[in-house]
Amino acid sequence: MSKRYILALDQGTTSSRAILFDKKGNIISLSQKEFTQIYPHPGWIEHNPEEIWKTQIEAAKEAIQKVGLSPSDIASIGITNQRETTVLWDKNTGRSVYNAIVWQCRRTADLCDKIKAAGLSDYIRENTGLIVDAYFSATKIKWILDNIEGVRQRAEKGDILFGNIDSWLVWKLTGGKLHITDYTNASRTMLFNIKSLKWDENLLKELNIPSSILPEVRQSSEIYGNTDKELFGEEIPISGIAGDQQSALFGQLCFQEGMVKNTYGTGCFMLMNTGDKIVKSQSGLITTIAWGIDNKVEYAIEGSIFSAGAAVQWLRDELKIIHDAADSDYFASKVDDTNGVYLVPAFTGLGAPYWDMHARGIIVGLTRGVNRNHIIRATLESIAYQTKDVIDAMINDSEINLTTLRADGGAASNNFLMQFQSDILNANIEIPEVTETTALGVAYLAGLAVDFWKSKGEIVQNWGINRKFKPMMTPKMREKLYAGWKKAVERSKSWA
Numbered sequence: 001m002s003k004r005y006i007l008a009l010d011q012g013t014t015s016s017r018a019i020l021f022d023k024k025g026n027i028i029s030l031s032q033k034e035f036t037q038i039y040p041h042p043g044w045i046e047h048n049p050e051e052i053w054k055t056q057i058e059a060a061k062e063a064i065q066k067v068g069l070s071p072s073d074i075a076s077i078g079i080t081n082q083r084e085t086t087v088l089w090d091k092n093t094g095r096s097v098y099n100a101i102v103w104q105c106r107r108t109a110d111l112c113d114k115i116k117a118a119g120l121s122d123y124i125r126e127n128t129g130l131i132v133d134a135y136f137s138a139t140k141i142k143w144i145l146d147n148i149e150g151v152r153q154r155a156e157k158g159d160i161l162f163g164n165i166d167s168w169l170v171w172k173l174t175g176g177k178l179h180i181t182d183y184t185n186a187s188r189t190m191l192f193n194i195k196s197l198k199w200d201e202n203l204l205k206e207l208n209i210p211s212s213i214l215p216e217v218r219q220s221s222e223i224y225g226n227t228d229k230e231l232f233g234e235e236i237p238i239s240g241i242a243g244d245q246q247s248a249l250f251g252q253l254c255f256q257e258g259m260v261k262n263t264y265g266t267g268c269f270m271l272m273n274t275g276d277k278i279v280k281s282q283s284g285l286i287t288t289i290a291w292g293i294d295n296k297v298e299y300a301i302e303g304s305i306f307s308a309g310a311a312v313q314w315l316r317d318e319l320k321i322i323h324d325a326a327d328s329d330y331f332a333s334k335v336d337d338t339n340g341v342y343l344v345p346a347f348t349g350l351g352a353p354y355w356d357m358h359a360r361g362i363i364v365g366l367t368r369g370v371n372r373n374h375i376i377r378a379t380l381e382s383i384a385y386q387t388k389d390v391i392d393a394m395i396n397d398s399e400i401n402l403t404t405l406r407a408d409g410g411a412a413s414n415n416f417l418m419q420f421q422s423d424i425l426n427a428n429i430e431i432p433e434v435t436e437t438t439a440l441g442v443a444y445l446a447g448l449a450v451d452f453w454k455s456k457g458e459i460v461q462n463w464g465i466n467r468k469f470k471p472m473m474t475p476k477m478r479e480k481l482y483a484g485w486k487k488a489v490e491r492s493k494s495w496a
């Protein structure tokens, strides 16, 4: 029987998902497992790598079993992942030497300040496309090497391996046979030279990171190897790897230069395809690798927003003023405005376009009549305002005339948010039929490598729009609201 499905493993910040797609790009089966968020100190965030592996493999097996399929129905596996999150493990035991330091973690902010003071910012910008920030993997790797007893010595002996979550999962899936990553993930480490497409020797030296720990960098779409037979009962090829935001760009079919998508998950990540051009942002965006496919690399500019859906989770888990993230839609719509309140969710500093590692969250404009609905509404509006900050930067850099934004991610299901977003941007928002575009993107990358899909042209036939939002706000109101946001952002800066 022919192999009818591609299995995408989507290892996100808050959950591990496994999704089976058919040739039309339809979801056949989905399994999702949440895992523990570990906050050892204010501003620090960790995950347990073993728990990530456990939830991911369980989700994969469940997705196959719940629709009565067997591994022989699967043509190949694609892996997409939360990016930058850093794992170091011992290659002899296969066990991690410390928790994964998550992309949001701010513990290396001071180290980044030292890197800036040493005058390395321009070199880093020029060669890695990135802005010096605790967000990226490099300083997280250095922190583990310098702070966990014995790890540096073991690394120097050649016993320690580094990987982002993609590498960790491939290592586990292949029973320790492959230590690889792809171009998209490598471009988020602050150690990879996006021009020469090699690990940057100068930065490795400056940061005192041994090159022996680094994975081999491969394309985002090619057959890398097979899963260990023990795992699924038979081997399945692995043929796609991409960081989740680049994967969503692919899944939203933004194949042409100038096409833009925004993913509303834990954070918000807006990427614009810039083709074979390395565009250097003048407005606080970063340059990243979009994908490596057919022996060619394409680039993107990106605006990374650290807290979007995370702020809604905070309303649910810490303030406990909503039961479920989706309730925020209902409560925000019960009031006409925020009653003058702005919430800046700089829980882990501010990313693009401000890049302030020391900013912290604030709620301003409180008066006696403010109630919980206003706070909930201000939280959702903050996601839209942050997106506007990034779009304005993108328009400034590329002179595009953005009329339509393709949106996806968990919070894109919030109709209030999408309408407010359309209003504040004065642009149309389109939500595709398959909103799991992150998983879909890497399924396409994996499927192209094994001829499950013959070409991008065949994939484009699968595209369909589910919902559309059109701007309805007056320009005067838009300007007034946004001016208030800019003022609030100023108050949140340089706090910690």
Ligand SMILES: Nc1ncnc2c1ncn2[C@@H]1O[C@H](COP(=O)(O)OP(=O)(O)O)[C@@H](O)[C@H]1O
Pocket (backbone or CB within 6 Å): 012, 013, 014, 015, 264, 265, 266, 267, 308, 309, 310, 311, 312, 313, 325, 326, 327, 328, 329, 409, 410, 411, 412, 413, 414
């Ligand atoms: N209806 C909703 N309204 C607002 N936020 C939502 C809604 N549904 C989910 N979210 C938020 O979206 C995030 C989950 O989206 P997802 O794309 O799965 O993120 P990730 O890949 O970062 O784990 C959570 O932070 C959650 O609070």
Ligand SMILES: O=P(O)(O)OC[C@H](O)CO
Pocket (backbone or CB within 6 Å): 011, 012, 013, 014, 081, 082, 083, 084, 103, 243, 244, 245, 265, 266, 267, 304
């Ligand atoms: O897992 P997500 O969807 O929150 O994405 C996280 C990003 O990859 C961080 O750069």
